[in-house]
Amino acid sequence: MTTSLYFIVRLIAAWFVAFLVLAILIDATPLGYFDGWPLTFLFFVTIGFVVIGAVSHLRRVRLIAGQVDAGTLGNRQRRQIEIPFEAGEAFDLLDAAIRELPRTEEIESARDSLQIRAKVKRLEPYGHSPSRYVNPLALFGIPRNQIQATVTPADGTGSVTLICEPESGAWSDWFRVDDGTNLENAEAITRAVARRIAERRRGEKAAAAQTVTEKELTVAKLSLLHAQVEPHFLYNTLASAQYLTRTDPARADEMLGHLIQYLRHSLPRTDDALSTLGVELERSRAYLEILKLRMGPRLALQIDVPEDLRTTPLPPMMLQTLVENAIKHGLEPKPGGGTVWILARSNDRIVSVTVADDGDGFNAESTGTGIGLKNVRERLRLVYGNAATLAIVANFPNGVAATITVPVVAPGTGADAQEPGHG
Structure with missing residues (x-):
């Protein structure tokens, strides 16, 4: 209340001083002999409009700000x-x-x-009021x-x-x-x-x-792939081992050893933590060794992965997906079989992992759905953003080469990636 009263009194005082100065100036001129009642009348009319305007201003400020104080009252x-x-x-x-x-x-x-x-x-704010035509303050409108x-x-x-x-x-x-x-x-x-x-x-x-939802869906798909051992592969491997127990017990024992190694690495993980290139390589090697025992000389394997790159963080099942594609769509349809290469190289904090084959390549009639490669690309995007890529190109002279390129250190893993235990 005190602030509002002071605000109104201050405006009245300012106009009083202005009219007083004007009266002194008029009195000092030849016009000073005129009666002062017109100026007095104008003063009271002006003060009336000043008070009305000040009260309206106070009410409107209270409506806008919810309170009246020195800060809200100012122009x-x-x-x-x-x-x-x-x-x-x-x-x-x-x-x-x-x-x-x-x-x-x-x-x-x-x-x-x-x-x-x-x-x-x-x-x-109040529309065009008729009073504005007789309001002296309108002459000083802003x-x-x-x-x-x-x-x-x-x-x-x-x-x-x-x-x-x-x-x-x-x-x-x-x-x-x-x-x-x-x-x-x-x-x-x-x-x-x-x-x-x-x-x-x-x-x-x-x-x-x-992004979290997409990641959860992709992780769920990959977890399912991780937990799932392809029935035909398992049945065929066990059937082959059963046959070899009667004809070649040593090879049967070797095949079962590779199967155990493969299954150990294929157990479902309790979280979506990254694996390492070394762990994924052991899984793929076990898978390919089993196929070598089944396919005989139709399948050759060459691995060139430097030891210092095996601790590179890598999402699980990616390397396995590329290896399975090389077998199913490259070498199995080819009568004479062929070779699978797994190579890894590093350059400027970037690691490239390549799975190549000399199978039928892009000319073969593929029976795949492409879901595996789509999952690989999606997981790379979710884990690394734009820092990782998957490239599929023709291999010379025959076959296909698939290359995953990832940073040496994955986001959020720290500088030193540790190879997880096998359990």
Whole structure:
């Protein structure tokens, strides 16, 4: 109450002083002999409109801000807004918020200096009242407000200084009120910035949730592949071992040993943690050794993987998928069989793992669905983003070569990847 009363008294005092100075000036001129009642009448009419305008201003400020104090009553409003984006993004967000204000015009946006200036045509909050034609204050009307905003770069954020004020000098604040229009502009820009930040956050959360869902689905698929031993492969291996127990017990024992090794590495994992190139190589070697015993001279195997690369983190089942593709779609359909190569090389913190064959290649009529390779690509994207790739090319002179390229250290694994135990 005291603040409101002081605000009204201050305006009355300013106009009283203005009329007093005007009366002194008139009295000092040849016009001073005129009766002073017209000036006195004009003074009381003006004071009446000043009080009415001040009370309306107080009521409107209370409606906009919910409270009346020295900060909300002023014609000039200052806001400090912290935007949790880098300065360029903060500037774009602020620029869009200012441009959306009603009746905004003459916008000057300087991205290099991170400054925005704009004029806002003032809207009559109470419409066009007939009293404005007899209101002396209408002669000193201020038709526009102005906005100045500056973004100051900080550590990954943008600090915004926002100023909303009348398009007139500070002296006018002693005589006129802005009917809360600058307070309204400052609040509107602050709300718009907060809304846009919230929208960005919701979008980021939705994208993160989508990524998590995609990862969970892919992990579920890979876990199923990990836990699943192909029935035909298992049946054929056991049938071959049963036959060899009668004809060649030593080979039967060797085959069962490879099968045990393969099954040990194919047990379901309790989480989606990365495996290593060494562990995945042992699984694939066991698989190929079993097939060598079954296919005989139709299958040859060559492995060239340096020992220091075997600790490279690698998602499980990826290498196995490429090896199975080489057998099923490359060598098994080929009457004479062929060779499978598994190679690994490193270059500038990047490891490339290649599975190649000299089978029928792209000319063969494939019976596959492509799900395995699709899962490999999806898992690479989820684990490494754009830092990993899968390339499928023709091998010379025959066959296909598939190459997985991954960083030496996977995201979130630390500098030293440890090869997990086999259990």
